[in-house]
Amino acid sequence: MSPIRVTWRRTIGRARSLYSTAMATAGFMAASAALFAFGLESAEGGRLSLAAIWTASVSPVLPVLASLLGMETWSDERRSGRFETLLSSPVRERSLVLGKFLGVWTMLLMAIGAFHLVSMGYLAACAPKLIEGMPTLGFLPGFLALALQGALWSAVSVAVSAAFRSSAASACATAIVLSALPRGAWLALMAWAPQGRPAFGEMPLDAQALDMACGLVSSATVLTYLILTAASLFVAAKLVAGYRLVGRGAASVRASTAVAVILCVALAASASALAYRLDMTLDIPVGSQEGSGLSARTRGVLSEIRGDVVATVFLSRRDPQFRPLAHFLRAIEKTAEAQGGGRIAVRYVDPRWDLGAAERLVRSGAKEGSLVFERGHRVESVSVADGWDERSCVSALLKIAMPPQRRSVYWTAGHGEVSFSAYGPFGMSDIARDIARDGYRNHVLDLASESQMPSDCALVVIAGARDDFSRVETGRLDAYLRQGGRVLVLLSSVEPSGLATMLSGWGMRPTAASFASARTLSGTDVIASELTSHPVSAPLGGSQIVLEKPVSFAPSAAAEGGAGADRIEFSELARACGACVVAASERGAGAGDDLNLRPSRIIAIGDAGFATNGQLASSANANRDFFLNCIAYLAGTDAMAGAGDGPGRFVSGMDRSARAKFLVGLAAAFPAALFLLMAAAVAARRCRP
Secondary structure: OOHHHHHHHHHHHHHHOOHHHHHHHHHHHHHHHHHHHHHHHHOOOOOOOHHHHHHHHHHHHHHHHHHHHOOOOOHHHHHHOHHHHHHHOOOOHHHHHHHHHHHHHHHHHHHHHHHHHHHHHHHHHHOHHHHHOOOOOOOHHHHHHHHHHHHHHHHHHHHHHOOOOOHHHHHHHHHHHHHHHHHHHHHHHHHHOOOOHHHHOOOHHHHHHHHHHOOEEEHHHHHHHHHHHHHHHHHHHHHHHHHHOOOOOOHHHHHHHHHHHHHHHHHHHHHHHHHHHOOOEEEOOOOOOOOOOOOHHHHHHHHHOOOEEEEEEEOOOOOOOHHHHHHHHHHHHHHHHHHOOOEEEEEEEOOOOOHHHHHHHHHOOOOOOEEEEEEOOEEEEEEOOOOOOHHHHHHHHHHHHOOOOOOEEEEEOOOOOOOOOOOOOOOOHHHHHHHHHOOOEEEEEOOOOOOOOOOOEEEEEEEOOOOOOOHHHHHHHHHHHHOOOEEEEEOOOOOOOHHHHHHHHOOEEEEOOOOOOOOOOOOOEEEEOEEOOOOOOHHHOOOOEEEEOOOEEEEOHHHOOOOHHHOEEEEEEEEEOOEEEEEEEEEOOOOHHHHOOOOEEEEEEOOOOOOOHHHHOOOOOOHHHHHHHHHHHHHOOOOOOOOOOOOOOOOOOOOHHHHHHHHHHHHHHHHHHHHHHHHHHHHHHHHOO
């Protein structure tokens, strides 16, 4: 049996008989589980895949685990006196170092594998739909990233352990070298730079693991980890060999050893720099959690486009958003071809290398880090940094391929409504920007002074009015509706008012309902996941909307009478705890086609803050898509948002209680059980004769 294999087996066997190994493994699982649980919550509504979230949760804890697993590799040998025996044997130092490195690395990989099995198994119990959508090989790139990082951390841990007699000192020194120093230096750089994180990006160690988990494998990153691992093992072998010379007065040999170590470090640094200079990024087609495909609205738009459209990804290929953008555009390109519409050609421009093409895009008005659509002389871009999705990209396509939209959305004012121009958490500037992306213009409407509605009015939005509407104002709204008008109301109260009376006359009555048993995210809000088959809510089936202190609706007496063009139909759009929280009423739907009449439509949402900036920033809901679908339906177009709203949208489906259960079970119960099991195994081994 080779010395490497013998040393490898002895290293693993020795570690299995230590309580510190049980504590290190359990602590690793607890810390990784906590990061994973919080990562799932923060990733809600984003485009990271489950594999990327899991990898990003494990990566920061690996250096500490490696330092604890490797602290006894040489320290125990020196403390017990076996070190001299090993050095007197006819075995090369590199064989001993390599065997111990493989032992530590094997235990680290086993810990990663065990955490993956436990975390995915428990997640399958808490959120089974999330696991069902994950590709079989989706975690492979993430495992590759963690294996490469783990190899380097294990090699450094073995090298540092050779310099200390105390295992505790070895663990502390390794943790400082692998975790505290690099992260502390990065935090210092961000604190020192005036622009902070934008100047330096993310922490490289975290960004590298995340990129690889997303399928972007950099040749420079892989080579650098391999080079530094080999260099660390070389340094460890030289440190061990140096102990053979203690007391022999071989000053020249020790000096040559020190020179060899210095040259090794310099060579590793040079080779790593060269690898990054010649970097190539591979796009592995696994690891992403693609969405459920393009929506019906998107396919319809693509079938209507005529002529050639060029879609350019004006983004560095190393950016984590590059891969989901590339996959999305390929889906757009193939769908447009299948629908028989115009041809969409996809181009990629890296600002660092494609200087000529980048200059042309900048002159046309595009900015770096954007998705640019061109058709003739018309150019529209979607900022990647500000957020991109299927809706924003299709809106850009519509702007360049279709006649310009000349209609407007009017927001009432003067009654304490939420302002669409306010940028704070209680403003609605975010949703107003999305409406503008769809080609509409946002204007303020003063019903007290306007004798008639503007001719370009597509619909009226009443966003959480706190003060009552006068009879004159409700009369003008009522007259607008009778002429085929469209109104979207965000209601904050069930108290009798002029607005509530007007709604009752149009088929819906605000009521108070109990939501004590409703599912919640924060403890104060209410989750409504019962979405009906109405054209507004049907495309979002399987999603959830969130309301703060919602108002419910019931059909009024006006919805029960009338016939023909005067018939008012009441429809439920969303329910929570059996109560309707979003309702729609339509007058003249059945007779509109025969009499050439435009049906009147009202949608009422029982939450004044439903689409405020603070509510939309949560990303754990489909409020944005639901609101924009209401705008599209009232304006007379189809809803554009499909289930999940675009490719790569992450939705766990867990509410507050499910998240708490997942966190406690994975970060506390499982690690505690694992520690007790491993400690019992250690005790049983020590009791053997």
